[in-house]
Amino acid sequence: MSREPVGTTAHRRALIMASAITALGGLLFGYDTGVVSGALLFLQDSFGKLSSFDKELVTSLLLVGAATGALGAGRLADRVGRRPTILVTALVFIAGVLGAAFAPAFWFLVCMRFVIGLAVGSASMTVPLFIGELSPPRYRGAFVSFNQLAITSGILVSYLVDYGLSSSQNWRLMFGLAAIPAALLFVGTLFQPESPHWLIATGREDEGRTVLQRFRSDEEIDAEVADVHRISRDERRAPLLGDPTLRAVLVLGVTLAVLQQVTGINTVIYYAPTLLHGAGLGSGASLLANVVNGGVNVGMTIVAIWLLDRAGRRPLLLTGTAGMVVGMLVVALSFTTGGSNLHGAYALMAVAGLLIYTGSFAIGLGPVFWLLIAEIYPQQVRGPAMSIATLANWAANFVVTISFLTLLDAIGGQGVFFLFAFLSLVGLAYMVKRVPETKDLSLAEIQVEVEHGRAAGALGSATASTTAKSTTTAPTGTAATTGTTATTGNAG
Numbered sequence: 001m002s003r004e005p006v007g008t009t010a011h012r013r014a015l016i017m018a019s020a021i022t023a024l025g026g027l028l029f030g031y032d033t034g035v036v037s038g039a040l041l042f043l044q045d046s047f048g049k050l051s052s053f054d055k056e057l058v059t060s061l062l063l064v065g066a067a068t069g070a071l072g073a074g075r076l077a078d079r080v081g082r083r084p085t086i087l088v089t090a091l092v093f094i095a096g097v098l099g100a101a102f103a104p105a106f107w108f109l110v111c112m113r114f115v116i117g118l119a120v121g122s123a124s125m126t127v128p129l130f131i132g133e134l135s136p137p138r139y140r141g142a143f144v145s146f147n148q149l150a151i152t153s154g155i156l157v158s159y160l161v162d163y164g165l166s167s168s169q170n171w172r173l174m175f176g177l178a179a180i181p182a183a184l185l186f187v188g189t190l191f192q193p194e195s196p197h198w199l200i201a202t203g204r205e206d207e208g209r210t211v212l213q214r215f216r217s218d219e220e221i222d223a224e225v226a227d228v229h230r231i232s233r234d235e236r237r238a239p240l241l242g243d244p245t246l247r248a249v250l251v252l253g254v255t256l257a258v259l260q261q262v263t264g265i266n267t268v269i270y271y272a273p274t275l276l277h278g279a280g281l282g283s284g285a286s287l288l289a290n291v292v293n294g295g296v297n298v299g300m301t302i303v304a305i306w307l308l309d310r311a312g313r314r315p316l317l318l319t320g321t322a323g324m325v326v327g328m329l330v331v332a333l334s335f336t337t338g339g340s341n342l343h344g345a346y347a348l349m350a351v352a353g354l355l356i357y358t359g360s361f362a363i364g365l366g367p368v369f370w371l372l373i374a375e376i377y378p379q380q381v382r383g384p385a386m387s388i389a390t391l392a393n394w395a396a397n398f399v400v401t402i403s404f405l406t407l408l409d410a411i412g413g414q415g416v417f418f419l420f421a422f423l424s425l426v427g428l429a430y431m432v433k434r435v436p437e438t439k440d441l442s443l444a445e446i447q448v449e450v451e452h453g454r455a456a457g458a459l460g461s462a463t464a465s466t467t468a469k470s471t472t473t474a475p476t477g478t479a480a481t482t483g484t485t486a487t488t489g490n491a492g
């Protein structure tokens with residue numbers, strides 16, 4: 001499919017650079033959540049024997065910190081701007097990982113995991129928020145999903161670092177290496193501009209225009225500035241929870257956040273080797289399967305980046321979630337037919353099921369959740385609203401992670417994976433009904449849909465983009481210009 005270029009090569013290069021630097025926050029999110037699985041094996045050399053509770057504590061306090069960080073970051077990003085919030089986040093990352101690396105006592109390490117969590121939670125929402133506001137509509141899906149690519153790459157790198165350092169048992173270095181991308185995020189962000197939408201919405205139009213000139217052609221800028229002004233004028237009539245249409249999109253974001261977690265992704269990401277080993281696969285083969293799974297996660301995210309602005313969000317989300325159902329059914333059936341001690345064909349079947357599942361998550365629910373929450377909320381409340389969805393994501397992650405091993409003991413591999421297949425199926429039904437198509441729409445056009453109550457329901461219909469484009473003609477005409485550009489560009 002040929003696509004009309006937007007702006008010049010210099011504009012696109014500037015956007016790639018800005019997104020790549022900001023996505024270092026996603027890399028740290030992935031690395032810090034992944035690295036602990038390997039580090040756990042060696043902590044007792046320094047701190048004496050650790051109970052299962054100690055291990056759970058050091059693993060899951062990061063998730064508690066992340067929920068807290070997500071909650072605070074939205075407000076901060078709206079009040080002081082996106083750029084200072086990312087700078088503070090990078091500093092907290094640096095303090096947390098260095099603190100963990102040099103931890104003199106176990107309790108100190110546990111506290112540092114909470115501190116790292118604060119930064120992870122903040123990064124998980126400010127990265128898609130910032131990139132979403134910087135990107136032109138037709139490339140927004142790809143650029144915002146740089147974040148998911150960075151998360152999955154961070155997870156993979158953490159597996160490799162854990163593996164590489166396992167012979168020296170150097171858990172301090174495993175934690176401490178994250179200081180490098182954190183420092184790069186800090187220094188890189190010093191050279192980044194503030195989000196143009198935030199500048200314009202807070203009355204600094206001239207600065208906003210100067211920033212936009214780095215990323216857009218002159219013809220695009222006027223329409224975009226007019227859009228942001230129009231939606232900012234409505235600021236006073238945008239109560240966060242009082243407005244029923246806003247409540248509907250909040251419910252949509254929170255439900256997708258919970259679905260992203262309760263369908264089991266992090267039980268695979270955090271526990272796959274434990275699971276496969278426990279089910280009879282050798283330890284080397286389990287670790288190898290884990291690295292292959294991490295590779296599939298990264299590879300399929302790249303496919304998603306390529307497809308999101310071409311095929312749209314909904315086709316990827318629906319196909320991906322259907323694939324997750326199939327993957328989980330294959331894993332569950334391998335336990336049903338192979339018994340609790342998997343070997344030979346049944347072990348292969350379990351691994352194949354996990355790969356189908358992870359690959360499907362990576363083209364759908366993985367990137368699309370973070371992308372949609374950066375798109376569906378109105379400018380005036382985008383920060384706090386994204387915070388709520390992100391908080392729900394981390395809270396659900398915490399509940400699933402903390403209860404998974406107990407659940408596994410109670411109902412077995414077969415039971416757990418059938419449950420995940422069932423929850424994915426329920427999620428699929430919800431998405432078919434509720435998830436809007438946002439491809440090619442400007443953030444302002446999406447906002448018009450939300451304000452007219454068409455999001456989180458009818459906007460999910462196949463006619464969504466047509467409706468949005470015709471609606472936006474009314475207020476100023478400017479948004480319609482953007483919409484038309486988007487349609488023409490995509491038709492090419």
Ligand code: BGC
Pocket residue numbers: 033148151152260265266269297365366367370393397
């Ligand atoms: C999820 C994380 C998960 C990661 C795996 C992200 O979209 O939010 O919880 O660990 O994907 O790739």
